[in-house]
Amino acid sequence: ATPDPLITEVQDWASGFGAPVDDAPYGLPIRFESDVVRRNVPWLTADTISSINFTPIHALDGTITPQGCAFERHHSGAIELKKEDYRLMINGLVDTPLVFTYEDLERFPRENHVYFCECAANSGMEWAGAQLNGAQFTHGMIHNMEYSGIPLRTLLEEAGLGAAGDLSDKWVYVEGADASSNGRSIPMEKALDDVLVAFKANGEALRMEHGYPVRLVVPGWEGNMWLKWLRRIEVMDGPVEAREETSKYTDLLADGVARKWTWVMDAKSIITAPSPQMPINHGPGALVITGLAWSGHGRITRVDVSKDGGKTWETARLARESETKAxxxxxxxxxxxxxxxxxxxxxxxxxxxxxxxxxxxxEIRGLNSIYHNNAIQTWHVDSNGEAENVEVS
Amino acid sequence: DGFGLGREALPEEVAAWDVAVRPDGTGLPEGSGDVWTGEEVFTDYCAACHGDFAEGVDNWPQLAGGRNTLTDDRPVKTVGSYWPYLSTVWDYVNRSMPFGAAQTLSADEVYAITAYILYSNDIVGDDFVLSHENFLDVEMPNADGFIVDDRPETEYPLFSTEPCMENCKESVEITMRASILDVTPDEGNEDAAQDEAQDEAAAAPAADETTTAALDAALVAEGENVFRQCRACHQVGDGAKNRVGPMLNGIVGAPVGAVDGFNYSKAMAEAGQNGMVWTEDELKLFLANPREHMKGTKMSFAGLRKDDDLAAMVEYLKSFPAE
Structure with a gap:
């Protein structure tokens, strides 16, 4: 065999200098990874101001999504809202309506949790058949981060819930500060359970596109409810039935009736490699098949993999014990x-x-639901190792 | 008790932000608007994206029609065919529209637009006047078209049985392939080609160096940022086409209302015929307050309030000469 010159010859990087410290005070990935980026699908929406793009899940490993490549969804563009200009109001059926500054929020006891955020429309283009070639496009409206924030319960209790009386039929309405003023109604039971008012993700400040300086985290529930640039929380005796919970984010069934309040993201998984953007280049022999699994109902206990379109299954290895809603x-x-x-x-x-x-x-929903498609995905891998998005009998 | 953090919200502050309107009419301000006023306001502020008759332009939402299509292969979900509550229309128009100029409409204008959308859906007649008093009398055609999430009953029991591991199917056939549709975006090849083109452009001596040198690069960059609010309707640069608004290459110094193939408002077309030219000053005056400066323009944009933004915008537009 011919000796490898990369080993036998002294390479530039083994002889000269590399980059000095402070070369990049806040670094980006090395340039060889420049293809690992968010992408959008231009035909999906009229304009990128109100649109969505996709996390490059095919090229990532582990579970934490770096903020810089975590999918974006805006209804009126990502706004620049500085901490000094940030205000959070709590009003409605509370003992004292309150206004918090960003600094106020930093003085409440806070928690850290890892959660996935999945858009209700993730895989939505695949209802009628196999459409997009790539895990990024079929399943990339998802990210998973470690959030630092305050339990919403703490803030509601600061304003006082005595005025709300019986909490079992109460709601909170949450609203963003951007021009879309996206607003969603959340039952009080969930609001008092695990919802967070978060200001850090993966240790750093939220990125502009994820709601800097403060967003809502609604574990296990559809991404549209994770209000960005959170500015107002109102305790109410019923839902607002706002545009994003009636006209959108409702699931049309085959008989023309639509489901509403379909908040929970059911269990789902995807093989990220091999996949259409991640062909097998190494030929026969040892192969790692890997992917992601998640459930809005709690922990993942098991993932099975089939190589023959569902005839036989073998149980995969979980990298580590699953965390709830992550x-x-x-x-x-x-x-x-x-x-x-x-x-x-x-x-x-x-x-x-x-x-x-x-x-x-x-069979249950028909083809027009758009949202909440958590079906099993099939990749056809040919003998060259190329993969394609297919459907099987 | 508690942490003693935050301060009490003032009534004026709550009133300013707490404007959501609910199905029972809670939150509606006093006011009214008729269908004909609504048509005028809709034409001015909404038609650029939603069409003169709320039929939708390009990929922008269609607001009218679609009745009895919810069981079709391609259901058309509009205010008339799908939306269960009228309050949602009023609330959304009031808080989030017009796109790019949210929260600039008066209550009466929102009533009028809502009345016009109802009319365009054949829900009310052309003499209809919508007000806070008769709001709850309007019957939405699909009000009964929704059920609360029933997955816990209809799906979870079915999907919670022990899964099959072996001999689960006799045979497996591929029934559909994504490559047949070919709708997947390319893997960044366009970007690479563009980068190359830009590198080449940078390497070649500019033919019109005087023009280039006259531009303030920092101001152009700022202008690009400001232009983000225009992009929904206007294209500029290589291959720019007319969309909701005309393409803007070479607009600075060009006659008003003269971009080929664009259907201008009467006001804009006449101004051009009368010899008006988009000088830098004229553009700034127009962009500061479009409706005031050009009465009858179809451009539904509130205007740039800051002089810095106006200067940056004009500089940015100057960086795209006519082809």
């Missing part, structure tokens, strides 16, 4: 014999819910 990384460490595969993954959560097939979902 992404879980799974691996199937296997051998590839170079033959075609129909790769699928199937998530199971702590409630015993098993991720369904597309056929199962279509």
């Amino acid at each position: 992404l879980t990384r799974f691996y199937l460490d296997t051998e590839w014999d170079g033959s075609e595969m129909l790769l699928q993954s199937r998530a199971i959560d702590e409630t015993g819910y098993v991720q369904p097939t597309k056929a199962q979902l279509r």
